[in-house]
Amino acid sequence: MTWEILNIIGTMAFAISGAIVALEEEYDIFGVYLLGFVTAFGGGTIRNVLLGLPISDIWNQHMLFTIAFITMTLLFFIPFHWVLGFKKLWGVFFDAIGLASFAVQGALFAVMAGYPMSAVIVGGVLTGTGGGMIRDLLAGRKPLILHQEIYAMWAVLGAMTVGFGIAESTWQLILLIIGIVSLRMLSMIYQWSLPTRLDWLIKLKKMKS
Template sequence: MTWDLLNVVAVAAFAFSGAIVALSERYDIFGTFILGIATPFAGGIIRNIALDVPVVHVWEQERLLVIASITIAIVYFFPKGWVMFWDRWNVYLDAIGLSAFAIQGASFAIEADFPLGGVLFAAILTGVGGGVARDVLAQRKPMVLHKEIYAVWAMLAGLIMGLGWVDVNSVIQTYLLFFVIISLRLLSYHLGWHLMFRDLYRI
């Protein structure tokens, strides 16, 4: 049940985010649906391919595809003035999707008895894969490539779950981690936390 609810939250948030980005880039209805569908499902597909797990079950989740399609349709038929308003708040939707999908990816790997490395890998790919697909299709710089902290929070979720610090079967612990990862992502964005980087200049 916990996994199902996280899937619904993540799919709705990322579908909304993808559709908002598509409309802000002036995509037509077809392009909006393509971007809106790619955002919530690309991460799971990339994860399954990387972990040599069949991809077909991703497309068997008809209920989630319906939820994504309804969400995209709602966004598309919103008054256009709302689009730019929501685009400014897209970081919040992205944080929700990042957290939910990272936890879902880690849960998937744990259920499949992958070692810690596999759990981390699954959390990162599932958490950031959809956002990367969205930004690439929209010809934007992917958030994961920014100097601000992004993928680290997906990795942290995977680490916490892979080490058993959060019980996958505990609703309270899982949702506590869900809100902690969202909070950390938003704090890193608003407070300008960065990973160490170097600027190189030609003299």
């Protein structure tokens, strides 16, 4: 049940995220469906390839494809002007939900398959960020995972929490997802970022002077 809930939440969130990016770029309905589907299912496809899992498992998720299709259709045809007026904020919010849900799901997948912690982290990060990377590349944008703003580290945090058995029950996983979404939104609002080489050089120069 937990697995299916994470699948549905992540699929809907990433389908909306991809559709919003397509609407921002003023794509036609085909572009909306294309970006929505690759965002929703791209991460799972990359995960299966790298972990040696059957790609056919992705195509057997008929219910999820239907959910994604209905979600994107509603977003395209229903005039949500009061929502789309804040496309960037809503896009980040739904992307954060997809990131958290799929990162946790990917980590659970690796744990249940008996993989070591390294694979749990890779599974969580790629499932959570893979679809967004494909979406941004198709839209001609710099992938969020490469931004200085903290993004993928929240997926790493979620995967490690699952891998170490800190979050196992349904309620613990729900709280973990809420925590990741909250941290992702806060990192965007307050522009938290990881250090770069330039930051380190500037700090070193100050220490010497």
